[in-house]
Amino acid sequence: xxxxxxxxxxxxxxxxxxxxxxxxxxxxxxxxxxxxxxxxxxxxxxxxxxxxxxxxxxxxxxxxxxxxxxxxxxxxxxxxxxxxxxxxxxxxxxxxxxxxxxxxxxxxxxxxxxxxxxxxxxxxxxxxxxxxxxxxxxxxxxxxxxxxxxxxxxxxxxxxxxxxxxxxxxxxxxxxxxxxxxxxxxxxxxxxxxxxxxxxxxxxxxxxxxxxxxxxxxxxxxxxxxxxxxxxxxxxxxx
Numbered sequence: 315x316x317x318x319x320x321x322x323x324x325x326x327x328x329x330x331x332x333x334x335x336x337x338x339x340x341x342x343x344x345x346x347x348x349x350x351x352x353x354x355x356x357x358x359x360x361x362x363x364x365x366x367x368x369x370x371x372x373x374x375x376x377x378x379x380x381x382x383x384x385x386x387x388x389x390x391x392x393x394x395x396x397x398x399x400x401x402x403x404x405x406x407x408x409x410x411x412x413x414x415x416x417x418x419x420x421x422x423x424x425x426x427x428x429x430x431x432x433x434x435x436x437x438x439x440x441x442x443x444x445x446x447x448x449x450x451x452x453x454x455x456x457x458x459x460x461x462x463x464x465x466x467x468x469x470x471x472x473x474x475x476x477x478x479x480x481x482x483x484x485x486x487x488x489x490x491x492x493x494x495x496x497x498x499x500x501x502x503x504x505x506x507x508x509x510x511x512x513x514x515x516x517x518x519x520x521x522x523x524x525x526x527x528x529x530x531x532x533x534x535x536x537x538x539x540x541x542x543x544x545x546x547x548x549x550x551x552x553x
Contacts (some may be wrong), residue, residue, distance in 0.1 A: 323356035332384045342386035346400050349378030353407035360414030368536055369476025376469050412438035440502025447506055451513040461505030461511045
């Protein structure tokens with residue numbers, strides 16, 4: 315009940331913001347660009363080691379990411395270019411966070427970790443492949459959004475890792491960013507493989523259905539030949 319109440323309250327706040335922005339004739343593309351700019355700031359904070367602040371900034375940045383699409387729909391400004399811009403800049407938003415983490419763990423500090431640099435790099439490549447597989451597959455099939463580690467899940471994991479970072483803390487739940495990087499690295503490739511399989515399965519299903527339909531059409535055509543007139547019996551006239 316308490317959690318549901320928080321969810322309803324947050325949704326009312328978001329709805330009010332969407333209405334205010336839509337009635338104020340704010341261009342949704344501007345919201346998209348602002349969200350990406352804030353995400354770049356989050357990446358810089360990660361690179362400098364200010365993880366908790368980076369997590370707060372990441373929350374604000376993704377609030378804009380939630381608002382732009384809703385504002386576009388409410389104000390009747392949904393365009394193909396807007397969808398293209400949002401999708402393209404989402405990739406940049408993902409990458410700047412990964413790059414920030416790679417920079418932080420590559421620096422010559424007490425937190426230097428070649429393993430974490432590798433995991434962040436692997437997660438970066440995996441997230442790009444997940445998005446590319448989806449975009450390419452949807453030119454062949456209707457939808458390809460399967461897999462458990464999509465962009466919203468990646469953002470939530472980044473936020474958890476960032477807000478849990480408290481250097482020096484011995485709490486079990488503190489400093490979980492390395493664990494988050496493991497999940498992102500492994501989960502991204504798992505999701506990529508899932509989308510590859512899903513696309514293969516859907517294309518095979520379509521091919522099988524087409525072959526079956528063609529076979530049935532051929533059988534039907536062969537059974538429906540030209541009508542033949544019945545042979546007339548020979549009549550012998552009396553001589």
